[in-house]
Amino acid sequence: MxxxxxxxxxxxxxxxxxxxxxxxxxxxxxxxxxxxxxxxxxxxxxxxxxxxxxxxxxxxxxxxxxxxxxxxxxxxxxxxxxxxxxxxxxxxxxxxxxxxxxxxxxxxxxxxxxxxxxxxxxxxSPALSWRGLMLDVARSFCPLEELLGIIDAMALYKLNVLHWHISDDQGWRFPVDGYPDLVSEDRGYYSRDDINYVVSYAEKRNIMVVPEVDMPGHMIAALSAYPKLSCTGGPFVIPTGEGIFQDILCVGKADTIAFARKVVDTLCSLFPSPYIHLGGDEIPLDRWATCPDCQHRMQELGYKDEKALLGWFSNEIAAYAREKGKSTILWSDYVDASYDPSIITQVWNPLLGKHKRFHSNHQVIKSDYFHSYLDMSYALVPLSRVYRYGKSVQKDRKQNTKVLGAELLLWTEYLNTREKRESHLYPRLLAGAESFWTKDSKLSYTRFKRILTHDIQLVSDNQNNVNKPSIWDPLLLEQIKARRARKKRVTANSKEAGISL
Structure with missing residues (x-):
């Protein structure tokens, strides 16, 4: 060769x-x-x-x-x-x-x-300007040394955005002034010095770090420390594993709005990126429907339903971030024409109708569940599907200039060790990296797979944590079964979160 x-x-x-x-x-x-x-x-x-x-x-x-x-x-x-x-x-x-x-x-x-x-x-030159990896360190804490190694791998293969998911129901991983109980040594978190080091380390390697704090849902870790920010007052226990939880921020309370703004203040001070991600996915609104504070807020604003209140909250916090020079990214679950057009949507759910996934007045980052979720098995997201995804996004980009690019996602509800994380990342990280960078006319899965098979050291320094070629592309029947089962799960989760497909 x-x-x-x-x-x-x-x-x-x-x-x-x-x-x-x-x-x-x-x-x-x-x-x-x-x-x-x-x-x-x-x-x-x-x-x-x-x-x-x-x-x-x-x-x-x-x-x-x-x-x-x-x-x-x-x-x-x-x-x-x-x-x-x-x-x-x-x-x-x-x-x-x-x-x-x-x-x-x-x-x-x-x-x-x-x-x-x-x-x-x-x-x-790159085919896509936004070529990212979302790393979830909230569900399972990722030690600093391992995180820097992932950044090195991203740099080598020309990925340029680290989407750092640093809070969720299962963990809050960074300090916020005035809210000291959000973090603890026992659960693991990144100090301001740690974050400054990561941002600088990545920036030198042409990688922009975009932080994500999911709000108003996926907030149990924060509510367990400050239950007054909820509708019910708690108490709350930090969960493990995956799930969609009914308790979310109470946006009817002035204290909650002040907390959300303080979080944005902290993100703006720690991360020089022009973007911050504020989540906005999987938000059951049942608590708001029975909460006197939320209902009072709705009446003040003249809204008839809780979904409109959610849109108000998202627009309010996005406007606050914009005053500080930041553009807001939201998962696309609830974004519609009522949302501020400056908000960037990240599309993950392919089961949503096309009219719900794309809005002509919003820029888009693509992260299709069945092509980019690297925490899933290789039967559900085989190497070849990850590789093909870049060509699909490039086609979308040619048809719609509001498509910025794409991300691979590594959620860690069940990936609680370095070995598990690396076995899911590699070699699929490389497949996404090439298909996001290389123009579609030069993409060749046959060539790509031959390179990996010939020199597995291209994948990772620790070969024990890399799945062998026999695992990369399971039989088609296995893939079909895995997709059918997972589509039922995604549909059920969407229904639980009040998202109509």
Whole structure:
């Protein structure tokens, strides 16, 4: 196999092979032409030493280094890059640091495959601008070291959004001023220093961290600490496993609105991303129907039903976030034309009618349940379905420019160890990464699977936690049975949450 063809994701414009070869010595020299990107030089030196396991020496651009970084004005996309391997050395060009870093991942894969590089020219750019992984650390806490390793894998395969699900019924994982009982050492949480480190670590690797605090539903962890924020006053016990729970935030109380705003304040202070995710999915409204405070709020606002009250709350908090320079993302369950058009919807439920999944005045992130939920079995979400999903999203993007991109999702109700999380992530993370990055005309599942089968080390450093090729694509009958059973479950959950399909 030609080693250039082993690149993941495969370059969108392919690979032009040239005559000759370039041979690396034991020490790699790194240069920056005309002192471009000076603030990144030291980081790049240290990063390459870590990932390549070899000594890296910074040199002047005129010294003919092994790898020369250059800045080019004619490239259009900020992640677009050109990598040229010539007999005298390699040249990596882009208009921005993001392009340099994404191109660097291609260079790293080339060097790790063979220290003698055949000369070539690679021009590359992403098919989708939003290429994400949602990691749920609320149901099962993810230690910092493991989290950083996931970010490294995302960077290598050119994913650029970490959607960090940091609260849910089963856990609250970050501190909020004025509400100290939300977190505890026993349950596990990330300090402000931890979060600052994760954000900085990801940002250096071209990954934007988008935090998610689900509200007004999925709030039992918060209500157990502050039951006065509920309609009933509790008491509440933090659950384990999955579920849709009746108790949610009481939006009729001024204290609850103040709490929601304080949470937004905290997210805005900790995360520089222009986006925050406020959940908004699976919200049974039964408590509001019998709550005097919520009913009084409805009367004040002139609303006739609790669904309208939910829309008011979502718009109110989104407006508050917008005042602070943040765009709000919501799961698409309840979003309709009454919701602020600046709200971005994340579509997960394929059983919703198309008119309910898409609204012309909202931007969209796609996360189809049966293609992107990596916590599900390989019978329900086989490797090939994950790979095909990117092509589907690219098609949608061509038809509707409001489609920003797509995410893979890893919920952790039952993935409570690193081994379980990695066995569900890999190699499906790579399938999604390639299909989100590589333009559809260059996508080939046959090539992709051949690469993984040939070199399983591309998947994960810990091979014991990676499912073998025989698991990746179960028999079609197994897949059909799994989908039928799960569709019944999704339908039942939607009915329980008051979502009409």
């Amino acid at each position: 030609n080693y250039q063809k082993s690149l993941l994701p495969y370059p969108s414009d392919g690979i032009m092979l040239l005559k000759g070869s370039f041979v690396f010595s034991k020490v790699l020299t790194l240069g920056f032409q005309d002192s471009c990107f000076p603030e990144h030089a030291q980081f790049l030196q240290e990063y390459l030493e870590t990932v390549l396991g070899m000594e890296i020496i910074l040199s002047a651009g005129s010294d003919n280094p092994d790898l020369l970084i250059t800045k080019r004005k004619e490239l259009l996309g900020e992640e677009e890059y050109v990598l040229q391997v010539e007999p005298q050395g390699c040249r990596l060009s882009s208009t921005s640091w993001k392009g340099i870093f994404t191109g660097l991942q291609t260079f790293i894969q080339l060097v790790n495959s063979n220290r003698t590089l055949q000369c070539c020219r690679i021009t590359d």
